Amino acid sequence: xxxxxxxxxxxxxxxxxxxxxxxxxxxxxxxxxxxxxxxxxxxxxxxxxxxxxxxxxxxxxxxxxxxxxxxxxxxxxxxxxxxxxxxxxxxxxxxxxxxxxxxxxxxxxxxxxxxxxxxxxxxxxxxxxxxxxxxxxxxxxxxxxxxxxxxxxxxxxxxxxxxxxxxxxxxxxxxxxxxxxxxxxxxxxxxxxxxxxxxxxxxxxxxxxxxxxxxxxxxxxxxxxxxxxxxxxxxxxxxxxxxxxxxxxxxxxxxxxxxxxxxxxxxxxxxxxxxxxxxxxxxxxx
Numbered sequence: 001x002x003x004x005x006x007x008x009x010x011x012x013x014x015x016x017x018x019x020x021x022x023x024x025x026x027x028x029x030x031x032x033x034x035x036x037x038x039x040x041x042x043x044x045x046x047x048x049x050x051x052x053x054x055x056x057x058x059x060x061x062x063x064x065x066x067x068x069x070x071x072x073x074x075x076x077x078x079x080x081x082x083x084x085x086x087x088x089x090x091x092x093x094x095x096x097x098x099x100x101x102x103x104x105x106x107x108x109x110x111x112x113x114x115x116x117x118x119x120x121x122x123x124x125x126x127x128x129x130x131x132x133x134x135x136x137x138x139x140x141x142x143x144x145x146x147x148x149x150x151x152x153x154x155x156x157x158x159x160x161x162x163x164x165x166x167x168x169x170x171x172x173x174x175x176x177x178x179x180x181x182x183x184x185x186x187x188x189x190x191x192x193x194x195x196x197x198x199x200x201x202x203x204x205x206x207x208x209x210x211x212x213x214x215x216x217x218x219x220x221x222x223x224x225x226x227x228x229x230x231x232x233x234x235x236x237x238x239x240x241x242x243x244x245x246x247x248x249x250x251x252x253x254x255x256x257x258x259x260x261x262x263x264x265x266x267x268x269x270x271x272x273x274x275x276x277x278x279x280x281x282x283x284x285x286x
Contacts, residue, residue, distance in 0.1 A: 009121075011042045014113055014170070015094035018045065019078075019086040020104045022052040025059035027105040027137075027216070032067050035102055040113035045073040046093050048086040084182040084190035091181055094173065101191075103167040107135075107214040116170045119208050125151075126203035127171035127195070129164040130212035137218050145215060149207045155199055159239060159248060159256035164205075166191040168213045175203055186241075188227075189234040196238065200246040228268050236260050 016035055020028065035045055047064060051057050064075050076093055078086050091099065098117065102108060112130070120128050134142040147163050148154050154163040169191070179197045182190040198205060239257050242248040248257075263271070 013096035014043045014098045015096035016045045016100045017090035018102045019048045021050040023104045034108040046090045048076045048090045050078045082187040084184040084187045088181040100170040105216045106167045112212040127205045129168040130208040132213045132215040133211040135214045149209045159253045162192045193238045196242040
């Protein structure tokens with residue numbers, strides 16, 4: 001019987017990308033603190049700061065100055081070009097073979113990176129996310145968000161709905177080296193387009209069936225905020241590109257694609273009711 005190896009598995013460096021734009025001071029402090037206090041310590045935190053020329057800029061600068069006392073955090077100043085450009089700038093600065101996302105108003109659970117790195121490695125996956133606890137601006141727990149977990153299930157449902165929570169994802173940098181960075185033509189749905197390209201290139205994906213982030217619901221949330229109809233139209237363009245150029249043309253794909261324009265008339269409140277019924281969300285609607 002072969003002897004068991006006592007060799008320790010060398011930890012990968014995780015590069016964490018946090019775009020920052022027009023965010024309240026207290027929320028930014030909570031977000032960055034939850035990253036710097038991770039149980040998985042081998043990280044670099046890349047904050048891409050896009051100034052808004054508002055009073056919030058001074059508060060943001062004071063937070064970043066304080067948090068930069070931790071040598072693992074570095075700040076990249078970005079001109080106002082949108083989140084996709086900010087993320088691409090962060091990727092260019094990343095030294096890690098693993099890249100993780102985080103939003104400036106969300107919170108990561110202390111063991112998030114430890115669990116994700118292990119899950120990615122042990123299951124030989126290329127991109128993963130997790131479930132999330134939905135919280136209010138005042139940290140009140142609203143419920144959970146539970147996207148599909150298995151690669152096959154994610155592939156089947158991706159045309160129906162974005163199968164990942166962007167602030168929860170972690171992926172191997174080799175993906176970007178093959179398929180390219182975020183597409184700036186789909187600003188606001190840049191992550192959705194990325195997932196289509198990841199899957200179409202044969203990379204394996206999954207979601208950990210456990211809430212590893214606390215996702216904050218605010219009036220500025222991408223799919224629930226005042227621009228929700230505009231964002232759904234961008235999602236539709238992403239789906240159209242996937243059908244036309246990426247080979248997403250199964251029966252399920254085409255059915256889900258064709259019914260997408262109907263979502264332009266479904267309010268965020270009604271959409272959440274539907275997601276609760278199909279088990280994607282378990283949210284207490286306010």
